[in-house]
Amino acid sequence: MSGKIPGVNITTLSALSEPNRMNIVELLRQGPLTVGEIADQLGLRQPQTSKHLKVLSDNGIVEMQAEGNRRIYKLRPEPFQALNSWIQSFQSVMQERFDNLDAYLKELQNKEK
Amino acid sequence: MSGKIPGVNITTLSALSEPNRMNIVELLRQGPLTVGEIADQLGLRQPQTSKHLKVLSDNGIVEMQAEGNRRIYKLRPEPFQALNSWIQSFQSVMQERFDNLDAYLKELQNKEK
DNA sequence: AAGCAATATTCCTTGACGGGAATATTCCTG
DNA sequence: CAGGAATATTCCCGTCAAGGAATATTGCTT
DSSP states (O other): OOOOOOSOOHHHHHHHTSHHHHHHHHHHTTOOEEHHHHHHHHTOOHHHHHHHHHHHHHTTSEEEEEETTEEEEEEOSHHHHHHHHHHHTTHHHHTTTTOOHHHHHHHHHHHOO | OOOOOOSSOHHHHHHHTSHHHHHHHHHHTTOOEEHHHHHHHHTOOHHHHHHHHHHHHHTTSEEEEEETTEEEEEEOSHHHHHHHHHHHTTHHHHSOOOOOHHHHHHHHHHHTO
16 A cells, blocks of 8 residues: 555646746646747747647646647646645645644654553 | 746646655655655655655755654645645636637537437 | 648657665664 | 664666757648
């Protein structure tokens, strides 16, 4: 029992932890954009932009709609919902309730028969 | 002006996107633990455990308190609070509303098959 | 049909990262 | 004080991911 990660897809975090991809996501919050527009606004080259979009797409963070010559990318809600419910499960941590170090120290001492 | 990421420390996501470190975080939710205990419960070797803890510590995800021979690690609330408020700012994305009627209609047609 | 525009893909190189093994450091105990 | 426990650090190596450059692919326009 050592390997199970409950809430989040680790790959979602991985995908978002790349600065350019995070920038793409932040940009797409405002609405769908074509590859060219994304590359333009972020100062990226077209091939790298496509590559990053592929990673985001493979992870379900983004979806694509072909429109003639261009591909329009936009955010998908699911990964963010998942991320949200995962972080929500950290309420107790965020409220700093259980930083009961003293209790733990006592427990440690007990074990040290 | 191409590099600023508003809410999250990208390094927080990066740190959490490594499976073993995510496991450590999940484990520490329940309360503080020593290096040995962490290594034990996750089936990791001590040196790797220390290294991962260093990364988590450098990113402020975890803090350490020396207690004689041992080091007790526990979660810090700040990164999770930050992550939370960042994800909260995606409310509009997370509530999936169909601002794209065409896609919706197309999907309808597929189901009629 | 030809050429151009928009995007995707491939190949190559380089740097970062994680694991293994060994060693260093600090503290505790007899 | 010696030895052992708990943890940190260093070195080496293999893998992987990201950027650059070139090329392929598909659609549009005239």
